[in-house]
Amino acid sequence: MASATPESEDAAECGLEELDDIITQPAGGMTMLPNTAYDEVYDNLLVGDESDAAPTAWVTHILNAAHGVDIHHVNTNEDMYRKLKVTFKGIEAIDHMSFNLYPFFQESADFIEKALDNGGKVLVHCIQGVSRSATLAVAFLMLKRHMTVKDALRLVRSHREVCPNTGFQQQLIKLDSQLRLQRHDKLQTE
Numbered sequence: 001m002a003s004a005t006p007e008s009e010d011a012a013e014c015g016l017e018e019l020d021d022i023i024t025q026p027a028g029g030m031t032m033l034p035n036t037a038y039d040e041v042y043d044n045l046l047v048g049d050e051s052d053a054a055p056t057a058w059v060t061h062i063l064n065a066a067h068g069v070d071i072h073h074v075n076t077n078e079d080m081y082r083k084l085k086v087t088f089k090g091i092e093a094i095d096h097m098s099f100n101l102y103p104f105f106q107e108s109a110d111f112i113e114k115a116l117d118n119g120g121k122v123l124v125h126c127i128q129g130v131s132r133s134a135t136l137a138v139a140f141l142m143l144k145r146h147m148t149v150k151d152a153l154r155l156v157r158s159h160r161e162v163c164p165n166t167g168f169q170q171q172l173i174k175l176d177s178q179l180r181l182q183r184h185d186k187l188q189t190e
Contacts, residue, residue, distance in 0.1 A: 013177065014150050019169045022153045023162065032161040034129060039160035042145075044121045045112060047137050047160050049129035050074040057084075060120035063111055064090045065132035074127060087115065095131045097167030105139040105175060112140045134162035138172055142179060149176035 024031055038048025046059070050066070062081060066074045067090025078088040089111050091104050108124075115122045126132035134156055141152035149172045156162055164172065 013180065014148075014173065016166060016169055016173070018150065019153060019164075019173070022150060022157055023164075026157065027161070031163045034161040036160075038123060038125070038129065041137055041156045041159040042141060044116055045137060045140070046121070046123045047129050047133045047156065047162065048123055048125045050125060050127050058121060059086060059123045061087045061111070061115035061122040062089070063108060063122060063124040063133075063136065064088070064126070065093050065108075065124060065136050066095070066126035067092045072127070074125070087120075091132075091136070093126070093132045095126065095165060097165050099167065100171070101132065101135055101168055102171040102174065104136070105143065105171075108136045109140040109143040112137075113144045129160070130162045131164050131168060134160070135164040135168040135172060138164070139175060142172070142175055146179075148180075149173060 034049070036048075037051040038046045041047050062076070064074055064076050066072070067076070069075045072094060073092070076088070077090065081088045089108075091101075091108060093099060093101050093104065112122050112124070124133040124137050137156050138149065138152040141147045141155060142149060145152075147155070153162075153172070
């Protein structure tokens with residue numbers, strides 16, 4: 001799978017309506033659920049659900065974006081993957097508009113980047129593989145591959161039916177604004 005370029009022709013700031021269009025436009029204005037357990041959304045980066053169909057035979061790292069023990073979480077841990085020599089990280093996120101996933105963007109992106117830099121293959125999953133995991137994958141692409149939120153979401157959406165909840169979308173827009181400001185400040189000092 002070829003990587004997308006970090007340069008964006010669509011560099012303008014965006015809002016929720018534009019992200020919603022990116023999510024629903026390929027399905028004729030509808031929100032769809034994926035029909036696969038996981039999909040590769042970027043080179044060696046997979047987004048998926050909680051199913052047992054996860055490719056643990058060849059995945060080297062798993063990021064559980066729904067780590068926890070109740071019905072709204074996926075109860076996995078590093079002990080479960082140790083024998084398979086899979087590195088595990090859990091984020092105890094709730095798929096709710098009011099949940100602040102933003103503080104986990106950088107540590108999740110660092111986890112994914114370290115794995116990819118070492119030749120690994122990463123599965124980021126949650127319960128359905130559409131909101132929490134997709135949000136962390138988009139944040140990775142923004143932070144580590146220097147994509148705008150629109151470019152990153154388009155790339156992920158082109159490989160998997162995803163639909164981050166509105167609160168997560170707002171947090172991605174916030175990240176996009178902050179990264180845009182950092183790039184502007186950097187250009188001003190050069």
